[in-house]
Amino acid sequence: MSDMQPDEKITKQGSGEVSVQPLPRSMPVVPGTTDDGTLIEDPSVRAPLVLGKRTFREVTDIVCGYAEAPIPKIWLTAFTICSMIAALGTGMILYLIITGVGVWGLNNQVDWAWDITNFVFWIGIGHAGTLISAILCLLKQNWRTAVNRSAEAMTIFAVVCAGIFPGIHVGRVWFAWFLAPVPNSNAIWPNFRSPLLWDVFAVSTYATVSLLFWYMGMIPDLATLRDRAAARLHKGVSREFKMPMPIGDGLPLGFMPRPDSIRLFIYGVASLGWRFSSRHWHRYEKAYLMLAGISTPLVLSVHSIVSFDFATSVIPGWHTTIFPPYFVAGAVFGGFAMVLFLLIPLRVILPNFSDLLTLRHLENMAKILLLTGTMVGFAYSMEFFIAWYGANQYEFAVFANNRVNPAEAPYWWAYWTMITCNVIFPQLFWFRKMRQNPLVIWIVALAVTIGMWFERFVIIVTSIHRAFLPGEWHMFFPTWVDILTFVGSCGIFMTLFLLFLKFLPVFALAEVKVVMPQSHTDDHH
């Protein structure tokens, strides 16, 4: 490729014959180690955030290359599978609406189970994106630029999945408008003193603000994609539209516009005519900083309010004041685990991805997992301690007889799965070798994701399946509809994430450029 003429290379790149990606680094690791050159322990040396001495142009090519390349077969395969699972989940939701909530395993005693577990699970995962973009922005943690875009995308998609469950669990879905602040036909307004209504406002505000934050961050990068498409059309190096096929080359469709024309239109409209003006950048940065400032209390408030759904009730096991901080720590924990779970495989699959997402980024996130995992572990033990110290026999019974003791509690396995995954696994990260090994981090992230689902299941189901009167005790068994609805929500999440990976800028391009040494205004770099 190196002896190709530049014009010839551009033509071939434009027609999709060669990759638009720059060449990979010649020296990916420090000889004799697995270190990619970022795991420096010397505090006087600042680890590079972008590897391979990349220029602005190469970084642009790396990030935009993913969105501009022809659809890869592996993406098509994954997308087909995930969208089929999403369709299955949608079918389950339709079946539920047509038939009624009886298709789930709910009963009179356990009237919240997998539905609300899934809701809290997804909304918790949705906390990492805003945490990374807001709190780490205020703390001037420059490493966040490698992960903030994809984490914010993940946040939006997780909130989409979360929003499904409260909507459909009400039974008569056509009355879901009762949640909105409008009077019903008897002129009665919703009850603003109920935490369930606070939750509606908190989650919808969170979804709106996260979406706007994500979109605002993408405006300049969408403008870059727009200009690149325009440049290719201008030079006449744009490739033809080819319908991707499962086997062999794509099928050329002459009547379709060129992909770059479609890009120019869609990215052009979405980028709102951004022209990279410094006067615009000034207001843009102010707006970004203020959004970070208000998103920080927002992200803390959302899961606090979700925890009020439980904490303001009088059910033993729910009625505790530790819930808000405990839920927020758990949300950050689960969210970071999901970020790592999704991004570590991409370092292997996508070329040059590891130049922008380095081992040090992973190590930093592993440290956050260790911190929040330990906070969650502290909350578990403090909850138990207060149940004993508070001398309320019902409260203590929920912990001892419904959760912990295998001889008494039918759900002991759920409790101990939670403890193993959430408290024990992250402790591996005390060892440097462990938190610098992507495979170990990925396995722990997977364990934490499973553990956090079980945490919500334990809180919800084990508290209510045996409350005050033994005559009312009931077990909860999920039906096939319960299980497939949850699997379907994972499919919806993955489908949306795959669409993001293929068609939008995966890294915050403008922000990555800011942390590169060439962005400094003095000549010393």
Place this chain on the structure above:
Amino acid sequence: MKMINDFMTAAADYFPMLIGKGSPKFVTSSGKPVYGIVAEFDETPKVFKAAQHVRDAGYTKWDVHSPFPIHDMEEAMGMKSTKLPLMAGGAAIAGVATAAALQWGTSFVLYPTVVQGKPFEAWQPFVPIMFELGILFTAFMCIFGMLALNGLPRWHHPLFTHDRFMRVGNDKFFIVIEATDPDFDPSKVKKVLEDAGGTHISLIEDID
């Protein structure tokens, strides 16, 4: 007066059928009005120094275009700080007030309902929604206010007719001095941009 003029100029860009633009000071040989003169730069330190140079030459209607926000560029360009934080503060108050009116108005005035024996006077349960709506309104103001002050969305602009400007989102930097600047004189502007180290200096025609 200056504010009204600025507003009318901006409005004329959006509604050319309603508001006519004043006759242009400079036209090209083809009879089109001149938008401005653009120069290109390759590196951040160079464009930063050039911005200081243009600022010191006394121009006011000009701009630097860069792929990313350059640190301290506000100072180098002599920009005034934006009013956006003030507007966002106003939006926050409006959001909290809306939530207060919504909650007291409905559960105290329109249809007082006793729920679980909680007193009507209790303000504590209304705090979470006041907080959330305050945040929501502020976020709207941050983003839509930022776009409005920037005059966006605007999908047509004279700069988009300049082929080299397609690299601005990638790795090139540009300085534009607009023809509406009171000191605009094509030969002098070209000289200033050359002295500042700009390359590919060219004249941009306005669009209809």
